[in-house]
């Protein structure tokens with residue numbers, strides 16, 4: 055197990071380093087001079103040059119990359135070019151919204167997927183299965199921002215159950231924040247959940263054809279006990295893989311959805327930073343997002359080993 | 371009263387090509403403690419028969435006829451009742467030990483499962499019993515092995531675990547469907563001997579399925595020879611081997627490697643292949659491959675004739691077949 059863990063952890067670190075290099079290079083290539091954007095088109099060349107120097111942007115790229123990384127290792131993300139405040143201050147509040155939003159969306163999508171996928175598999179080719187799979191096809195094809203608008207119209211404008219957007223802040227209490235996050239989470243979860251539901255269904259159906267399921271039935275286990283005791287855990291392996299992949303999509307989705315709902319999360323932060331050419335903020339936020347994706351996949355890998363004892367043995 | 375009586379069993383599988391008649395008009399009886407061998411080439415419906423007895427046929431199967439266990443027709447029973455019979459009064463071992471155990475559960479848990487289900491044993495009691503069972507089926511170091519996962523065991527050991535599972539609730543009938551076909555030759559005899567001994571000790575009835583006439587000859591009191599989904603010859607083992615009658619049985623016998631046979635002599639084989647179950651030929655299904663086939667064989671289903679007490683053969687040309695016994699039909 056420890057070899058398995060160590061290997062996974064090394065992969066985790068290597069991926070993060072790779073991601074930081076790619077992000078840095080992309081931001082270097084991106085046109086637009088931060089000093090010019092901050093000072094406006096009317097600024098004199100001397101003023102722009104002075105600001106460039108002040109921001110430390112005149113140093114060679116390699117030096118800036120290493121100072122970014124070494125700063126980060128000491129917990130210093132640098133100073134925002136646009137706002138002249140530590141990047142961490144901009145990011146901290148946003149993280150406290152985006153992480154709960156992502157977790158809520160993921161949880162909702164897994165619940166949706168398991169309920170729909172298991173029900174459909176248990177009623178294979180019956181009316182419930184066919185209609186649920188039809189709905190899930192629909193769920194996959196609907197763009198999440200459009201679904202977000204529909205949700206706002208229905209739950210916020212018509213029914214007035216939930217706020218149409220904005221975020222009250224955690225000091226207003228968990229319930230108020232939950233109400234603000236539930237619609238964005240639902241908009242994010244529907245597409246993911248619909249996809250996961252289809253994967254769950256086909257995986258369960260596949261495992262039902264396995265020899266060991268026949269053995270379980272030959273022992274006298276009912277169809278239902280076989281499903282819970284023997285099929286479910288084995289069928290979760292492809293579902294887990296898909297969840298790992300989907301998490302990146304989900305975070306990308308938050309950038310859009312946070313803007314639809316006017317939620318000051320990482321997504322809004324990064325969009326604003328891009329517009330301001332606040333490269334240092336963009337780099338840090340994107341790396342944070344990448345880090346969350348890599349961390350999720352790391353956890354998924356560990357979960358594999360929990361589900362399937364064969365993986366521990368082979369140290370994949 | 372026989373323990374198990376199968377009367378006029380039919381299994382039809384719906385396939386893309388149309389209904390496949392996997393089992394046709396099959397009759398069997400089995401007394402308490404008796405052993406029955408079902409033999410035939412692969413694809414002749416042996417596994418489907420076994421699964422029909424267990425009520426575990428695939429979803430696309432339609433079963434008709436009667437399967438009476440202690441005079442109760444299993445085909446009329448609810449799924450719930452069948453669950454309380456499976457693994458309890460009737461247990462089954464499968465051909466593929468490598469895939470028949472759940473890869474994510476320890477073997478101990480898998481052996482304990484039927485005990486907890488049918489006997490309502492507590493975890494500790496079930497574990498105690500599982501250790502005894504593992505010892506009984508010849509798994510060394512049960513205390514250590516009980517926590518192992520299937521992938522940590524060899525094929526032979528896994529089949530022993532399957533036997534322990536099947537044995538756990540002391541069933542009346544053990545069905546073993548080609549239990550050694552997937553194993554190394556050296557292990558095959560050990561597993562067969564284990565099954566043979568356990569069945570004798572427990573007084574269980576055994577249905578042993580094999581494509582190998584030799585395996586059946588050594589292990590069972592009765593034999594049913596299956597071809598094209600039905601029984602073409604059945605009787606006591608010594609009766610059948612003493613008076614090989616049906617041309618198909620003679621063919622199976624001729625195809626068996628024999629002791630003292632010179633190495634360079636090629637094994638005799640029955641020409642042709644098993645019939646297509648979707649488009650079964652009318653008349654006798656063995657006609658195409660039978661050296662004695664005549665016109666009547668193509669047209670009408672052969673009558674079932676009694677050669678001796680409980681020795682039945684379904685063949686139009688029985689007299690000729692018996693005469694050909696000494697010279698060999700397939701030389």
Ligand SMILES: Nc1ncnc2c1ncn2[C@@H]1O[C@H](COP(=O)(O)OP(=O)(O)O)[C@@H](O)[C@H]1O
Nearest residue numbers: 383385392411412413414415416417418428647
């Ligand atoms: N799920 C299924 N659907 C349709 N046909 C099947 C299915 N399973 C097996 N068969 C067919 O049923 C016939 C009998 O198979 P089986 O009982 O497994 O033969 P045996 O065990 O004697 O080798 C074979 O011709 C096989 O192709």
Ligand SMILES: [Mg+2]
Nearest residue numbers: 416417547548
């Ligand atoms: Mg078979």
